[in-house]
Structures are given as structure tokens and as C-alpha cells.
Amino acid sequence: MVHSVILKSIRACNLRCTYCYYINEDTPEYGLTMSDACLERVYASYAEYLHDNGARGSLVWHGGEPLMLGRPRLQRLLDLQRRFFAPGSIENHLQTNGLLITDEWIDFFKRNDVKVGLSLDGTKEVHDRFRVTKGGKGSYDLVIRAIERLRGHGIEVGVLTVMGSTPDGRRELMHLRDELRIRGADFLFPISSHALARRSPLDQKILSEFLLSAFQTWTEADDSLFTVRLFRALIKNAMGMPHNYFASGAASLGAAVIVETDGKVCMDTDFSEIDRYDLGSEYRFDFSVMDEDFTFAKVDRALHARIEERQLDRIPADCQSCRMRSVCRGAHPASRYDDRDHSFDHRSVYCEAMYDISDAVVEYLVRSGHGEDLADADLQHDLRTAVPA
Numbered sequence: 113m114v115h116s117v118i119l120k121s122i123r124a125c126n127l128r129c130t131y132c133y134y135i136n137e138d139t140p141e142y143g144l145t146m147s148d149a150c151l152e153r154v155y156a157s158y159a160e161y162l163h164d165n166g167a168r169g170s171l172v173w174h175g176g177e178p179l180m181l182g183r184p185r186l187q188r189l190l191d192l193q194r195r196f197f198a199p200g201s202i203e204n205h206l207q208t209n210g211l212l213i214t215d216e217w218i219d220f221f222k223r224n225d226v227k228v229g230l231s232l233d234g235t236k237e238v239h240d241r242f243r244v245t246k247g248g249k250g251s252y253d254l255v256i257r258a259i260e261r262l263r264g265h266g267i268e269v270g271v272l273t274v275m276g277s278t279p280d281g282r283r284e285l286m287h288l289r290d291e292l293r294i295r296g297a298d299f300l301f302p303i304s305s306h307a308l309a310r311r312s313p314l315d316q317k318i319l320s321e322f323l324l325s326a327f328q329t330w331t332e333a334d335d336s337l338f339t340v341r342l343f344r345a346l347i348k349n350a351m352g353m354p355h356n357y358f359a360s361g362a363a364s365l366g367a368a369v370i371v372e373t374d375g376k377v378c379m380d381t382d383f384s385e386i387d388r389y390d391l392g393s394e395y396r397f398d399f400s401v402m403d404e405d406f407t408f409a410k411v412d413r414a415l416h417a418r419i420e421e422r423q424l425d426r427i428p429a430d431c432q433s434c435r436m437r438s439v440c441r442g443a444h445p446a447s448r449y450d451d452r453d454h455s456f457d458h459r460s461v462y463c464e465a466m467y468d469i470s471d472a473v474v475e476y477l478v479r480s481g482h483g484e485d486l487a488d489a490d491l492q493h494d495l496r497t498a499v500p501a
């Protein structure tokens with residue numbers, strides 16, 4: 113079931129983050145916005161799909177920077193939804209870098225019930241190294257101003273935080289949770305795979321240290337004060353519970369789909385770099401919302417066929433002997449891709465860091481009295497027969 117449609121509504125941004133996978137001066141068709149006709153096709157077909165399945169869904173306004181669409185245009189596009197969606201059947205989310213947020217935008221979010229997520233990489237020192245303006249200036253102060261402005265109007269936000277630049281997860285988590293009093297963070301791995309890591313090597317040690325120190329800090333306080341999606345998902349994996357977080361296994365990779373600015377239907381963003389560097393053809397499907405016979409039922413089938421054909425939802429053969437396979441679940445499937453055999457049947461390129469954090473999750477569960485709830489019988493057996501140090 114496609115629960116979320118991510119709309120790449122604009123190919124433009126007012127930042128030039130150094131790690132950006134999407135926007136830079138070489139981005140083809142920079143400045144292109146999704147046409148009204150394209151959005152109408154999305155609305156009509158997604159509304160029909162939700163109705164047929166008796167389900168609710170969400171649209172995620174993404175870019176580039178979606179606020180660059182401007183309020184009048186975005187208002188018109190949101191108003192248009194009433195022609196297609198049954199009341200209460202659709203939610204709108206918007207992911208922004210926060211730079212353009214004003215009181216008028218906040219009023220707009222409230223009036224239209226748009227849920228907002230911000231991108232913030234942590235402390236000023238870390239954030240400003242990567243998330244810079246066209247002129248190379250750090251954007252931390254502007255994001256903090258947006259967070260404070262939102263809070264002043266009673267809107268609390270969660271943040272997306274890209275890891276990889278500092279090993280000090282404790283400092284970064286404490287900054288977000290205790291100093292900025294943010295509700296939660298999604299710690300994202302920098303997009304990579306075996307194919308990409310040969311061009312641009314990953315520092316596993318920094319990722320591992322960051323995750324371990326952040327996890328340790330997270331478990332020292334009430335975890336409901338600050339949600340970390342990756343940690344929650346790994347705990348759920350360990351206990352055999354379902355979730356829809358792709359970075360720790362692909363159980364529900366079919367739950368979200370991307371519609372690119374030109375209307376092309378695509379897999380999750382993490383697959384995009386494979387196509388971008390011509391290392392394979394894994395991101396785009398060969399159809400568009402503008403096709404005459406387009407339906408979301410077709411998207412649903414295509415997603416599941418791709419998952420099955422590429423074995424994206426299976427724990428790779430290379431991981432079968434891994435003690436942490438039931439917790440890590442091979443990480444994000446895109447991170448397992450190798451262009452030498454065009455296969456995903458490999459350990460994740462984040463393997464070292466994922467093993468370490470999965471191990472820490474298991475140790476935490478055992479320590480807090482949940483050892484018996486672990487879903488993996490082999491792991492249970494290992495723990496029972498382990499010789500105390």
C-alpha cells in the first residue's frame with residue numbers, strides 16, 4: 113500500500129549543501145517546478161487509489177526547497193486538493209531548510225494543517241560546515257530563528273540530521289534535545305553504496321562512534337522526550353515488530369513513492385545516486401504520472417515487482433551468518449548495491465556502523481529486562497549461553 117507520495121515539487125534551492133544529492137549548479141533543468149497538470153494527475157489518481165483501498169495517505173512537499181514555490185502557488189495547489197480528496201483522507205507534510213520561514217508562512221502552515229520538518233545537522237560548528245548558502249555562509253542561525261519562530265506560534269518540529277561529519281553523537285544529540293528542545297531527529301546516513309563508496313569512501317568509524325555515543329545519551333533519558341527514528345526502528349527489529357523505516361531493512365519499501373518534478377515515478381531517494389552517477393538504473397520507473405493509463409494501483413504493482421525482482425526485502429546472503437542480522441536487517445537496501453554485479457545481495461556499505469549500533473541496541477534491551485523479547489532465536493541462544501565476562 114502506498115501510504116506516502118513524496119513530491120519533488122521544485123528543482124531549486126536557496127542553499128548549496130556540500131553533500132546534496134539533488135541540487136547544484138549542474139542539476140539538469142534547475143528551477144523547474146512541478147506543473148499544475150502533473151499535480152492534478154497525482155491528486156486524481158492518488159485520491160482514487162485511497163478511496164478504492166479505504167485508506168488515508170500523505171503528500172510530502174519536498175524539493176529542492178518547496179517554500180521557493182511561493183505561498184500563492186502553494187495555496188492554490190492545496191486548495192485544489194478539495195476537488196479530489198475526501199475530507200480527512202489526505203495529510204500534507206513539508207520538508208524545508210527553514211530559511212524562508214516567516215510569520216506569514218507559519219500562519220499558512222496552521223491554516224492548511226501542513227506538518228513541517230526542518231533540516232538541521234546539529235551544532236552550529238557541524239551544521240555550518242556543510243549546509244551553506246550560495247555564497248558559502250553557514251545557515252545555522254537562520255534555521256534556529258525558524259525553529260524559535262515556529263515554537264513561538266506553538267508549532268514543534270522534528271529535524272533531519274545527516275551524520276558523518278563528527279564522531280560526537282552525544283554532543284549533537286544533547287544539543288538537539290536539551291539545548292534546542294526539539295521533539296525528535298532522523299539521523300540519516302550520507303547516501304552511499306558499494307558502487308559510490310569506491311568513488312567517495314565512507315568513514316565507518318565516525319558513523320559508528322556517532323551512533324554509539326548518541327544512543328548511549330538517548331537511553332540515559334526518557335526516550336519519549338526525543339524520538340530517534342533509527343533507534344526506535346532497530347529496537348522494533350530486535351523485538352520482531354513492524355515499522356516503515358527503510359534505513360533499517362526494507363520491510364515496507366512499497367509504502368512510499370517519489371514523483372519527480374517531471375512526473376516520473378521513482379523509488380526511495382537513496383536509490384537516486386545510483387542512477388545519477390550512471391552506476392545502474394535503479395531509481396526511476398519507466399512510467400510517469402502524465403501517462404494516459406497512469407494509476408497508483410500500477411505504481412503499487414511496479415514497486416512490489418521491483419522489490420521482488422531485486423530482492424530488496426530479503427536479508428542478503430552475505431548477512432545470513434551475521435549475529436546482528438535480525439536487528440540491522442541489512443540496513444537500507446540501496447546501501448547494498450554494487451555496480452560490479454548490479455546486485456543488492458551484499459552487506460550494507462554501512463555494515464560496520466550498523467553492526468555496532470545493533471549490538472548496542474541488543475545490549476540495552478537485555479540490560480533493561482527485555483532479553484526474552486528478542487525475536488531472533490539464535491541471538492537468544494547466544495545470550496543464554498554467553499559466559500559472563
Ligand code: SF4
Pocket residue numbers: 430431434435436437438440441442443459460462463464466467
Ligand atoms: S551488520 Fe552488516 S552483515 Fe550484519 S546484517 Fe547488517 S549489513 Fe549485514
